Amino acid sequence: MCLTNASLSKKPTVSIRSPASGECYEGHKMSTFHKCIIWSGIILLTLMYLGLRHFMHASPYAMPALEYCPSLEPCHRPDLLAFQITSAIMLTYAGIMGLSVWHITKKCHQLRTPHARLFGHLPEADQINIATITFQIFDFIISTTIKEHASPIFLVHHTLAALISILSLKYQMAPYYAIFYAGCSEISSIFLVWCDLANFFPPISGSLYEASILLCQVSFAFAFFYYRIVLWFFVAYQFTWDSLHVLRRSKLTPAQTAVLKFFIVNVYLLGSLQVYWFVLIVQKAADMISA
Numbered sequence: 001m002c003l004t005n006a007s008l009s010k011k012p013t014v015s016i017r018s019p020a021s022g023e024c025y026e027g028h029k030m031s032t033f034h035k036c037i038i039w040s041g042i043i044l045l046t047l048m049y050l051g052l053r054h055f056m057h058a059s060p061y062a063m064p065a066l067e068y069c070p071s072l073e074p075c076h077r078p079d080l081l082a083f084q085i086t087s088a089i090m091l092t093y094a095g096i097m098g099l100s101v102w103h104i105t106k107k108c109h110q111l112r113t114p115h116a117r118l119f120g121h122l123p124e125a126d127q128i129n130i131a132t133i134t135f136q137i138f139d140f141i142i143s144t145t146i147k148e149h150a151s152p153i154f155l156v157h158h159t160l161a162a163l164i165s166i167l168s169l170k171y172q173m174a175p176y177y178a179i180f181y182a183g184c185s186e187i188s189s190i191f192l193v194w195c196d197l198a199n200f201f202p203p204i205s206g207s208l209y210e211a212s213i214l215l216c217q218v219s220f221a222f223a224f225f226y227y228r229i230v231l232w233f234f235v236a237y238q239f240t241w242d243s244l245h246v247l248r249r250s251k252l253t254p255a256q257t258a259v260l261k262f263f264i265v266n267v268y269l270l271g272s273l274q275v276y277w278f279v280l281i282v283q284k285a286a287d288m289i290s291a
Contacts, residue, residue: 030170034130041134042141045086049142052082064199068148079146084196090135091189097128098183108179114242115250117176118260125175129165132182136162157273160266167259174263180235181267188223191216221281228274236267 056062056078069075101108101124111120140158143149161182168178194216203210243260246252252260 030166034126034169037130038134038137041130042138045090045134045138046141049082049086049138052085053078056081061200065202068199080148081200083142083146083149084193084199087135087139088193088196090131090138091186091193094128094131094135094183095186095188095190097124097131098179098185099187101179102184108176111176114245117242118174118246119172120175121172122175122179125178126169128182129169129178132165133162133169136165153273153276157270160270164263164266167262171256171259173256173259174239177235177239177263177267180231181270184227185232187227188220191220191223195220221285224274224278224281229278232271232274236271239267240264 056076058076059078062076062078062081063074064077064080066072066074068077068080101122107124108122111117111122136158139149140155140162143154143158165178165182168174195213198213201209203213243264247257247260
């Protein structure tokens with residue numbers, strides 16, 4: 001059973017001690033309840049994907065642009081469409097959660113000190129970490145069966161994203177940054193989801209639908225640049241400063257120290273990947289304009 005009275009009544013907390021005390025920060029480990037939710041989510045997403053793929057096996061709606069067909073002739077790709085629909089649900093959830101907590105309620109900004117941003121408790125951070133772990137594991141598994149998504153770069157990205165969220169949830173670390181990197185960074189994906197519709201439902205020239213797709217493409221490019229390039233490295237600088245401050249002034253456990261250093265390395269590693277993807281976006285936009 002996933003749900004028990006004990007698991008529902010027990011709220012995850014974290015104690016933050018004064019740096020002057022020289023004592024370690026102590027956070028709760030990932031609970032059985034969290035693990036159960038994650039594995040249930042992976043199973044649910046997989047069943048949804050398999051169900052959609054089966055349902056659309058011979059559907060005319062599952063006929064994508066010719067570039068997604070092996071022989072460049074009309075074909076059915078229920079696997080690709082089912083994957084896009086399933087992914088859209090999780091990416092939209094993450095993006096909306098990030099938008100809400102970062103910009104609307106601004107609840108994460110109540111964590112005003114380096115220690116609070118790295119070791120405070122934010123329920124929404126737990127939720128978004130659970131969603132990220134669930135989706136990235138599902139994404140990794142299904143991507144290995146879809147050639148367009150099976151590139152080493154994508155698979156490495158899924159692995160690192162899942163691992164970072166697992167460590168954040170397990171050690172109750174970096175809740176402030178989890179909201180941005182697992183939530184706000186997916187705001188651009190909300191627009192991408194609608195852009196991808198054009199692969200299966202090509203717009204008629206001059207139609208309102210074509211205009212909406214163009215608007216989503218432009219919004220995606222701007223959102224990607226703002227959140228995954230500009231803010232990514234701005235927040236990364238703040239994260240590095242917070243981490244170095246805590247590492248200098250606080251006594252952490254060896255595991256917490258290792259996790260913090262792992263986070264610092266990967267925020268710039270994944271940031272470099274965002275720059276690479278943005279260059280590809282600019283190149284594709286240039287090709288569309290010149291065509």
